[in-house]
Amino acid sequence: MLQIDKKSPLPIYYQIESYLKQQIDDGFLQPGDLIPSEREFSETYDVSRMTVRQAIKNLVNDGYLDRQKGRGTFVATNKISMTLSGLTSFTEEIKHRGMRPYSRLLSFQTIPAPYKVSRRLSVALDTPVYEMKRLRLADEQVLALETAYIPVSLLPELTKEDATGSIYEYAEQAGLHLKNATQTLEARSAGEEEAELLTIEPGAPVLLIDQRTYLDSGDMFEYSRSLFRGDAYSFTVAMERS
Template sequence: MIDKYSPLPIYYQIEEAIKGRIEKGELLEGEMIPSEREYAEAYEISRMTVRQAITNLVNDGYLTRRKGKGTFVANKKIEQKLVGLTSFTEDMKARGLSPSIKLLDYKLSEAQGKTASGLGIPSGATVIEFQRVRLADQIPMALETTFLSADLVRGLNEKIVQGSLYQYVEEELGLSIDYATQELEASVARETESEILGIAKGSPVLLIRRYTYLTDGRPLELVQSIYRGDRYKFTIDMQRG
């Protein structure tokens, strides 16, 4: 499979060979790939060359290295289109994945500063704040912290937020969710976040802030989420002109 006389560098040929095996399903998600030594022996090339190919595939998200264990085929990322204002529950169901929630915290506090102005309520008004781990097929995908005005989402409680918030707001409260603005930036998982999400400390994550509004213009929610960089990618269609 390796052509030493080809103008294509050998590391590149190895990369393509491994990628091909992943794409054809000969190497499965989560499966350990052969060691550098095994590849080097099989192809009669140096371990350095194999290492370069593997490093490139790790950087491109095809493989992941686990310290002291080996190199594994990475999990396919969930591709989330940045159009349409959808809920986590809807997004996962649309993919045939089963959404679940682990509620870590639920509390009432007094609105202050940015939270008060973001939610359009006076400081001192009651804010409901909760933190949820969002899972798909039992795998933690994101950690979400939500702030709502207690006055607006009457009747909300710890039990309800273990299901879909948007469903409660629309179907039970009869409020009409209209639009949101969202910020997305790169970050790394801190210690507690990495434990909650089941990733190594310092792993790349996507930090998302969503400000959602009702049709009558009232702010509904402020949400800060941390999405796993190894499981998520966001895509957007763009039109020129």
């Protein structure tokens, strides 16, 4: 039971934060457990909701808690660790970890490539390209928001149904040979719309990955921008000294 010492030089929010952190570290609170609401904490320990909110915010930022809009605050599950070596799809990565991958298609349309997309794909301006916006999930947990662009000429029969699965697998079954990809990683904060889709708080940390995927012919296959939840993902980079 939490004992708050209002005469202590330690701030009350810090006492709450330390207590919850210890409960998690000692295993009394397990990944996925729902913690009491700010109101319940406030009424139980006779402290302000602003004080409780500060403690919870700090624990969310430190990766101990996961605040889900409309559901409450939960003990964070273990992060999915992905190694940035080798070209694999999200679907393949999640299956490899014994989890069930799922893509929720937000939009699928053919558009004339705007300037930025045409530059990234190395195609002429206004070239027909697919634009696919997908939420990527593992075991029903939202992990990433992805927007991908592929020249229509490479996969002329691609449908909405195909876009809910692995595009890499579909492309290879269609006779294309994927060879490599380049990635650019950038840390940033989630905007309001992004946060709502990712079921996190606005301003929560996310990792933006810009990726360009190439065919064995050297032609560009795909350009994608993916926002990964900072509280759900960690990345490992394998490096060798030459």
